[in-house]
Amino acid sequence: MKLSQPNILVYDPNHAEEYAESVRESGFTAARAATTYEEAEKFLPGTEVILGWKFPTELLSSPNASSVRWFQSMGAGVNDLVTDSSIPEDILLTRIVDQFGTYISEYVFAYLLHIVKDVPRMRQAQTGRKWDSFLSDTLAAKTIGVAGLGSIGVEIVRKARAFDLKVHGLSFSGKNAKIVDHHFTSNQWRDFVKDLDFLILTLPLTNETYHVINRDILYAMKPESCLVNVGRGALIAENDLQAVLKDGHLKAAVLDVFETEPLPKDHDFYSLPNVYVTSHLSGPSTVAGVTQFFADNLKRYLNQQTLLGIVDRKRGY
Template sequence: MNNASHITLSSVQTTLSSVQTRVLVYHSTQARQYATTLQELGLRNVLWAEELNVALANLKDVEVIFGWQVPVQLLAAGLDVRWVQWTGAGVDKAFNLSSPWPQSVLLTRIVDQFGVDIAEYVFAYVLFLTKQIETLQLAQQAHLWQQRVLPGLSGKVMGVAGVGSIGREVVRKARAFDMRVYGMTAHRDGMGILDCRFGPEQWPEFVHDLDFLVLTLPLTAQTRGVVQAEILSKMKANAVIVNVGRGELVDEQALLAFVQAGRIRGAVLDVFVEEPLAPDSRLWSTPNLVVTPHLSGPTNVTKACHFFAENLLRYVHGQTLHGIVDTKQQY
């Protein structure tokens, strides 16, 4: 694709109506909402489906699919499909399909929309734990006046595993609290924001001095189960893990064992191997584990549609798209 003049978001509404490319919105619960929002932005040639059979019946001449967890059957049946835009940041489900992602189909994900929300979630719980809010609440309920010196974040060491757009926002907020920040990333460019950079082969060294380990990594063959017993054993006993990446990054049973044994302080988990988390999972009731239902970085339909609309205009004008996924690296 050539680099024609940049198409700004402000130009989307005035030019989207001229797009002739046929688009199918596929989402199991919100397809109609996404399609309606795109129509309000001016896109005319858009269909939507929340069920696979409906999508298959409307696939004729569809060149672009905008959706979530797009089934492999759509890609196999859609002979004209050239591009799939995922509605989220994580695309690991695209690579759990029964056959490899077709090389003829471009895959993009949404970028630069989730960092602020996720970083705020991370620091809500980092501060909750550091400032002993639960203890203070219990004292209030018991009508106890118990003054104490509360720890601070200044000088504490936070490790961010995955320094993409989300990880960078976590780093930025950590800097605001005068924390030392280590990063785990395969990339070297632009890593001056870190006090220390570690490569993927340096996990034991990376986690050794951390007070907080924040996981924002994508799920790939290389990162699946990367936080397991051996890595947990290298962490300080007062360390806390915050997982806002994917549940499969962590060996949940090993984490349970380490928390219950007091070998790490605890964990804040927003993502899990199986979602929804089973009601009888021990994660719910284990002391020093915080469980939330995958809500740290919600997709905003309007913002996602604006992202797709701009990308669609770039697509029809032959420009490089935002959020292109390397299907070999799987992110």
């Protein structure tokens, strides 16, 4: 076991002190907060562990960062860190895992029900003081496809069962293949999407998944199917998606993530009637949740145990 607590630097442009105080309350008192480049540079000497979000990573290749051994990201997505050549190879990277399934699955089904039950029509009738007694659709017996069967995808599958959906899944490892009715691998995208009513993307962004949803895959989907992206924006070739939507193919696209964030105000996605845009909010990192994960990992670190959420840089997540 390590004999002393490591010096911890908590970096977040907006909430660093809140996170740092929560870390201290967890029993790790050697935690300092930084919100700017200058503060991070000042506190780096002697720092062994970083808990960070939007950290100025160029500092990690400076002499001031020679004591850093471990970088814990506050989020689940780490494609920016994995591709960052300024982070030395000997710094261990970890990400948050197993925390976002509840939030993101609720987001997904909020929109699926909104679309299937035609909530906009109901609201329009109320606003117009009109008695519009129409027959809405149901999720039951429709087919949902979940691309990415990690902890988030698993929770979406679990909730899909409650709505009596048929469940298809696509994953690279096949580890959770048994939880879906039909499993597909990464070389079976067209077969995977062709029968789906709903395609849900929860994949990480890697070289293999960059723009994996392109014009060919989108047109392989049924014209009345819906696409939901809660993974990473660059999973989708956005120009292709715009063209497909304007062509009237696909009933709806629910997009919480984008290649450029914030989404530019003049982007067509805002005005397309069959697109739902949200501000990367489906899976929030909370102070309590992040701190608990980090504290648990710190205990593992002190006991020289394998950490949770270790990032495989070759795999990309």
